[in-house]
Each structure stands twice: as C-alpha cells, then as structure tokens.
Amino acid sequence: MKSRPSVAPDALLQMLGLAARAGAVVPGTERVREAARSGTLHFALVASDLSDNSRDKLLPLLDARQIPYAVVSDRDALGGAVGRAPLSALGITEKKLAERVQQLLQESQ
Numbered sequence: 001m002k003s004r005p006s007v008a009p010d011a012l013l014q015m016l017g018l019a020a021r022a023g024a025v026v027p028g029t030e031r032v033r034e035a036a037r038s039g040t041l042h043f044a045l046v047a048s049d050l051s052d053n054s055r056d057k058l059l060p061l062l063d064a065r066q067i068p069y070a071v072v073s074d075r076d077a078l079g080g081a082v083g084r085a086p087l088s089a090l091g092i093t094e095k096k097l098a099e100r101v102q103q104l105l106q107e108s109q
Contacts (some may be wrong), residue, residue, distance in 0.1 A: 012072075012104045013081045015097070016045075020082035024094035027084055029054045032091035036065050037041070042098035044069040045090045047078045054088050070105050 001057065019025050026035045029050075032096075035041035044062055048071050062069050075086035082090065092098040 013077075014102055015098040015104055016081040017026065017083070019092055019094065019097045019101070022056060022094065022097065024092055024097050025082055025083065026091040026093060027079075027082065027087050029058055029089045033058060033061055035091045035093055036061050036067055039065075039092045040093045041065075041067050042095045043067070043092045043101055045078060045101070046094075047075040047086075047088050048072050049074045050088045053089070058089060068102065070102075 016025070028042070032041065032044050035046070043055055044058075044067060046058065046069055050058070050071075050103050059069070075088055079087040079092055091099060
C-alpha cells in the first residue's frame with residue numbers, strides 16, 4: 001500500500017502514539033531496515049521528505065520483502081506522533097496495530 005496523504009489525521013496520530021507506548025514501533029530508517037531484514041516488521045510509514053539516500057536504501061528493501069508501507073506527512077509530524085525528534089521512517093512490529101494503521105490510512109483517503 002502506497003499513499004500520500006499530506007497530513008496524518010488525528011486518529012492515525014493517536015494510533016501511532018498507542019503503538020509507541022505499547023513498544024510496537026521501531027523509529028528511524030536504520031531500525032526499520034533491521035526489522036525488515038529480521039522479519040519482525042509488518043508495516044512502515046515513510047516521511048514524504050525522506051532523503052534520496054535513505055529512500056534508495058529503504059524502499060527497495062521493503063518492496064523486496066513485500067512489506068507494505070505508506071508515504072505520509074513529513075519527518076516532523078512522523079516523529080511528533082510518537083513523541084520523538086523528526087523521523088524519516090517508523091516501523092510497526094505488532095501485526096494487529098499494523099493492520100489498524102493501514103485501515104486508518106485507507107479511510108483517510
């Protein structure tokens with residue numbers, strides 16, 4: 001799933017905060033890549049302002065591993081959703097939470 005909502009809706013931000021509190025997120029491009037390689041990643045959110053270098057490393061890996069992802073918001077909003085500094089990518093490692101985030105993204109389109 002690839003989408004481009006310009007701003008993440010409140011329900012999505014709340015769900016990401018919940019996932020972070022549950023310990024079901026991996027913050028940052030490198031940790032998302034590690035989770036994808038280890039098979040623990042179920043969904044990824046990628047900031048629309050991700051650097052070209054990071055994009056070239058992350059997106060082909062997600063595609064190769066058939067891990068769904070969505071391009072959302074920007075780094076500030078993505079990091080703010082989980083109470084962190086700006087993040088280029090955020091991975092969700094809990095299957096049910098990943099499914100709910102995907103559902104919220106589809107509803108917001």
